[in-house]
Amino acid sequence: MENSVSLDSTTLVLKDSHSNMDSTQVQIIKEEKTLKRFLMEVNKTRKPGIPVPEIDFSKDMLILVCVGEQHGDLEPSLSVLKKSDSEMVIEITKNEGVDSSNMAISTPFFLYRVPVSEKKITLKKRDN
Template sequence: MRLALLLLCFLGVSCSGQQGVPKNDVDSSLLNSEELHLVLADNYSGVEKSEFQVIRDSKTLKNFFLRINRTRKPGLPIPEVDFSKSLLLIYCAGTTMGVGGAELLLVKDTQDSIVVGPKKLAPSKKEITNVTTTPFSIYKMPLTLKEISFQQLKLGL
């Protein structure tokens, strides 16, 4: 009996099915955690259509927060950023069903450009709700002169 139990434990630990599955199809060598740092994420931006912004100055950041804080009392605080060293990437996912869904990933980083895109989220049965949200996220990255672009997902029907 002990031998059978030991054998089952050994098989469970050594099974290759226990290994993690990649979360998306982006090359993992491109996902440098030092490049994109999440500063703020929330489920209510009030932005109904998907949009992406690169923020390089405090005035533009303040204008964004005036827009999302229109209906908030109290409003979300504006993060402090040293724009001589960093820039911000803001992604508003637009109107979505359920919560979350405004995460960004670094898709490609070349000598001349940086491409970011939304993280593919597989909805779980628990998360499917009738709640409509307008999620957004703000990421900080080191200041760069490279062209930064956004790659929207192409959804197959």
């Protein structure tokens, strides 16, 4: 792996084991409308639904990571691969832990809060 640094200012805001997303998806969410649209999709099969977390989008934005189908719900790792005055490249690594083949299949998602940045942000996925 390239020289990567930890994404220190990342906070896990919300996670759940069922996203209704079969494939890996990563997305930056910069406004409440997009966040609500994602949670409406998740909540189609949930009773009660997951409430929309309160985020001050003038200060923070979200990184949404849906890992697709997997056994268990291991949290992915986020790290900064490259950082310059104009760009930041964030790598999202899908972690594989102990033998989880006997665990239930889930489609987990993770929402991370990061400070708003004017830099171009590129998200890269990497499977372990």
